[in-house]
Amino acid sequence: MFRQITGWKFSLIAVAVAIIVTTIWFVNNLSEKIQEEETKKVATWVEANRELLQASPDANLNLAVEIVTTNTTIPLILTDEQGHIIDHRNLDTQQVVRDTAYLERQLEDFRQQHPPFIMAVDTHSNNYIYYGDSLILRQVRYYPYIQLIVVALFIGLTLFALSSTNRAIQNQVWVGMAKETAHQLGTPLSSMEAWLEILKEKEDVRPLASELGKDVDRLKLITDRFSKIGSVPSLEERNVVEQVAAMMAYIKKRAPQKVNFTLQTAEQEVTAMISPTLFDWVIENLLKNALDAMEGKGDIQVLIENHPAHLTIDITDTGKGIPVRLQEKIFHPGFSTKKRGWGLGLSLARRIIQDYHKGRLTVKWSEQNKGTTFRIWLRK
Template sequence: MFKQFIGWKFTLVAVAVVIIVTTIWFVNNLSEKIQQEETKKVATWVEANQELLKASPDANLNLAVEIIRTNTTIPIILTDDHGNIIDHRNLDSAAVTANGSYLQNELNDFRKQHPPFIMAIDAKTNNYIYYGDSLILKQVRYYPYIQLLVVALFIGIVLFALSSTNRATQNLVWVGMAKETAHQLGTPLSSMEAWLEILKEKEEIVPMVTEMAKDVDRLKLITDRFSKIGSVPNLEERNIVEQVANMVAYIRKRAPQKVQFRLQSEEREVVAMISPPLFDWVVENLLKNALDAMEGKGEIIVLIENHLAHITIDVTDTGKGIPKAYHDKIFHPGFSTKKRGWGLGLSLAKRIIQDYHKGRLSVKWSEVNKGTTFRIWLRK
């Protein structure tokens, strides 16, 4: 599904690039042709004015007058030999009246856009016709940028929709898998509890039955955790120090003897609202990851700090560390640096902290061959 989503993103971007490149190429050609036509129109307009100046009293000037009259789109400024503005056409009359420097600014722009046409008044006097781009030509030139903005906005909306759909689908998969697991575990657990009650009647195996009962209780806890995924958890006020200490004690009993555990907290009681089964799952997952990273020897330090508005729990190990490039990827579903496993533990842990406890789970520090620190951040 993730690869399919990436494929859709690439396809959308590729289509957008093709559309934009094609549009820019087409619009550039079109604007070039429009500019050439406008230049021809200005040249014709200049010839018409020249014809009026040279015409005899009885000449038919209807065509020249019509050519001059019909130029209503191309802005023109007429100057003398010294650059003084004599006349202008098709400019914003309100701006001309309100701003004394408007005409001069437009003239400067026209000089940069096109070379002027020269109109001979007499043997010694010339006028210069400067012209700019028409409004239509400007709109055609700006069109690709407007289209680029629209296409980018469209792609952004589509990608956001696809991303939201992808996340929603993933959530449904995790929730469905978790609840189905809890359902499947429920039946054999009920049967095991019944058998334990029968075995308790035999006094010679009571110690063995007691240990088996602990494992059954552990399976029931795991089932309870899975059943709570996807449901709104009931948050309870709990002492975080005690909650974490219980999980550290549980993992310590099952860890190699060469692994040392230290729980540090300046206060014996640090209270926060949590879902105990789900929070324990997160802490257990971090401790087990730390054990896996150290490969049988090292030290795990759990530091709890009580701040004014929040609580932090840092789980530090002296293991092999995590390359910086993987700091964000390790929380993605399916990503794992281990040879075994599905890469779901940290992903689910992050979801539990963020979605259910409104906190944060992140890699605070990690260095290859030195260790890693995961931080849980909780509001008080």
């Protein structure tokens, strides 16, 4: 399914790029044609002015006058041979009055845009006519880019809204599964507790009942954890060092003897507001992941550092490491590198730290065949 979604996104991006390239190509061709037409209009305007200057008193100049007066879109600047501005047309008159250097800047821009037309004044001198792009041409050139930016923003907001909706739906699914699991476990647990009470009355099976009781308590803890997913947990001020040490002791009893556990902390009491049940679940999950990564031997080191406003918990293993391309994907629901499992452990762990404790859970460091460090960041 992940590959299907990725392929669909790449196809959508490819289509969007094709549309953008086609649009820009079409607009560039259109603007070139408009520019050619404007150049012809300026040339016609220059010829009309030349005819007006050189015409005899009895010549019919109606057409030339009409050509000269109908140019209201293309900006023009007339200069002499020394570059002094003689006249201008279709420029911002208010800007000309307010800014004495406005015409000079426009003239420099026109020189860079198009070569000038030369108009003979007499046999000894010429005038130069510089022209720029009309407002219509500038709009044609830049409007598609503005439109594409607006469309891109719209698509981005749409994708963000869809992503948020999908995340909300996924969260509802996980929450529903967790609560249903807790509900389903509740009934057999109640029955098992009743049977345990009966077994405890029999002297010969009392040790067995005691061991079964530990497993029942463990199942009750798991049920309690699942029941708290999706609800607002009550946070308590707890000593994080004690919480982590207790969970390490629990995992150590069930780990291979070739795995060494080390807890490092400069202070024996580092407090924070946590949900003990859910926080223990996160630590247990990270320690179990470390065990799986080391495949039966290696070192697991937990470092707790106390800071004025926050604390950090680094859990480091000497396992096989996580490739860079997977270091963010491992937190996605359903993603797993193991042959067995649903890929929910790290996803739920991050949800517990971020949503319930307002902290962060990240991969601080990882190198293949050397190990991995997960960091928990919590406010105090």
